[in-house]
Amino acid sequence: MTRTDPQPAAEQPAGPQTMAHTDASGDDPEVRGPVVIVGGGFGGLYTALALSQQRRHPPLLLIEPQDCFLFLPLLYELLSGELRRWEIAPRYDALLAGRGVAWLQDRVVEIDAARRCLHTTGGRQLDFGQLVLATGSRMHSFGIPGVVEHGLGFRSLADVERLQTVVRQLRQRRRPLQRLAVVGAGPSGVELSCKLADLLEGAAVVELIEQGPAALPQARAFNREQALLALQRRDVRLRCGCRVREVGADHLDLDTASGPERLVVEAVVWTAGLDFAPPAIRPEPARDSRGRLLVDPQLRLQGHTHLFALGDIAAVGGDHGGAESSPPLPATAQVAFQQATCLADNLLRARCDEPLEPFRFQDLGEMISLGKGEASLVGGGFTLAGPAAFQLRRLAYLSRLPGRSHQLRVAAGWLADWQP
Numbered sequence: 001m002t003r004t005d006p007q008p009a010a011e012q013p014a015g016p017q018t019m020a021h022t023d024a025s026g027d028d029p030e031v032r033g034p035v036v037i038v039g040g041g042f043g044g045l046y047t048a049l050a051l052s053q054q055r056r057h058p059p060l061l062l063i064e065p066q067d068c069f070l071f072l073p074l075l076y077e078l079l080s081g082e083l084r085r086w087e088i089a090p091r092y093d094a095l096l097a098g099r100g101v102a103w104l105q106d107r108v109v110e111i112d113a114a115r116r117c118l119h120t121t122g123g124r125q126l127d128f129g130q131l132v133l134a135t136g137s138r139m140h141s142f143g144i145p146g147v148v149e150h151g152l153g154f155r156s157l158a159d160v161e162r163l164q165t166v167v168r169q170l171r172q173r174r175r176p177l178q179r180l181a182v183v184g185a186g187p188s189g190v191e192l193s194c195k196l197a198d199l200l201e202g203a204a205v206v207e208l209i210e211q212g213p214a215a216l217p218q219a220r221a222f223n224r225e226q227a228l229l230a231l232q233r234r235d236v237r238l239r240c241g242c243r244v245r246e247v248g249a250d251h252l253d254l255d256t257a258s259g260p261e262r263l264v265v266e267a268v269v270w271t272a273g274l275d276f277a278p279p280a281i282r283p284e285p286a287r288d289s290r291g292r293l294l295v296d297p298q299l300r301l302q303g304h305t306h307l308f309a310l311g312d313i314a315a316v317g318g319d320h321g322g323a324e325s326s327p328p329l330p331a332t333a334q335v336a337f338q339q340a341t342c343l344a345d346n347l348l349r350a351r352c353d354e355p356l357e358p359f360r361f362q363d364l365g366e367m368i369s370l371g372k373g374e375a376s377l378v379g380g381g382f383t384l385a386g387p388a389a390f391q392l393r394r395l396a397y398l399s400r401l402p403g404r405s406h407q408l409r410v411a412a413g414w415l416a417d418w419q420p
């Protein structure tokens with residue numbers, strides 16, 4: 001079976017609810033009907049793009065409530081103004097134009113696996129041949145009082161705008177002892193704290209609160225060392241072993257090793273933990289203890305022939321890395337991106353009643369942003385930190401942006417801005 005078409009389809013406008021496709025001949029009659037992809041993030045959009053490159057692909061429908069794809073690893077650079085909104089948040093109608101992928105701007109609320117149909121908040125009922133779940137993750141409050149009411153998130157364009165307003169206000173007011181708290185010293189909390197400290201230029205102290213004994217416990221040793229140095233250089237106050245008990249409008253209540261403490265803060269950014277909320281599925285699929293959907297190594301939902309899942313929402317069982325007992329895969333864009341290629345292939349295999357391939361994760365390394373114009377990276381047997389790592393990280397992500405024409409537009413913009 002030939003699965004690659006090097007010639008891109010002729011460019012045509014693609015808007016919500018348009019369907020223009022080539023159906024695959026030789027489909028198992030059991031799985032005729034469109035491939036419906038729920039969620040247009042790293043897992044969903046890249047699966048749609050990979051399928052759209054096949055010469056004879058089935059009808060494809062992407063259901064996604066937002067109008068722009070968001071390249072989350074570069075959200076820090078949008079906050080700092082180092083990148084522009086259109087570069088990291090291209091519109092779905094532009095990305096999918098002429099690719100034979102229909103986009104429906106809606107949210108899926110319920111899936112009936114037996115009848116192979118789904119329902120949306122817009123009141124639509126749609127049938128599918130195969131369904132891909134790629135609804136990602138969201139902020140987890142752990143039920144701590146005040147997090148939802150007073151905590152700022154950092155995973156959407158609206159979050160970036162809110163945080164830019166906070167930074168502007170803190171810089172204008174310049175009151176003594178202004179504090180901004182970031183909760184969670186994982187990659188997001190550390191990267192965000194460095195950018196915020198650079199943007200604030202001393203107008204407020206950044207407090208980085210971590211419940212565990214250390215920042216970046218899962219990171220590579222080199223990146224962790226570089227991150228700690230970057231935090232120190234910016235006077236970010238890293239407080240480990242502090243559990244947040246409550247978030248108020250102007251304070252954080254903490255349990256620390258020396259007892260309870262109230263920290264007066266201007267704002268709290270919450271980056272601790274992920275929560276998973278896929279649409280309701282009947283019959284109820286198996287989930288892991290964190291609420292993620294259990295999928296087999298071929299990315300098929302356990303016990304569901306026509307339902308697949310990838311990205312943050314999927315907990316892959318069995319061996320997925322070539323090792324005897326592979327550790328759980330991290331919730332990263334790198335994993336979702338690689339799964340998309342495997343899943344696109346498996347969807348086509350399933351339609352032809354061919355055996356499916358297991359997903360094998362290839363660890364390509366780790367990059368973290370550490371303030372304006374700085375980064376640290378480990379990969380391919382080498383390590384690098386500072387401005388050169390920042391440029392390399394940008395280039396690496398350029399090659400991961402969705403769609404060749406968007407990559408070229410962004411590259412052209414960077415060249416135009418370049419001052420030797």
Ligand SMILES: Cc1cc2nc3c(=O)[nH]c(=O)nc-3n(C[C@H](O)[C@H](O)[C@H](O)COP(=O)(O)OP(=O)(O)OC[C@H]3O[C@@H](n4cnc5c(N)ncnc54)[C@H](O)[C@@H]3O)c2cc1C
Nearest residue numbers: 039041042043072073107108135136311312331332333334
């Ligand atoms: C600030 C930040 C920085 C990050 N940096 C990195 C990094 O440097 N490197 C890295 O590898 N990873 C990074 N990650 C993690 C990475 O972005 C995620 O692992 C990745 O986005 C997961 O892809 P996904 O497709 O599962 O989910 P997402 O990309 O989150 O996409 C899910 C999509 O589903 C849609 N959706 C949700 N519910 C529904 C529904 N009911 N119906 C229809 N659509 C729905 C959402 O609108 C969303 O567009 C970062 C994450 C954040 C928040």
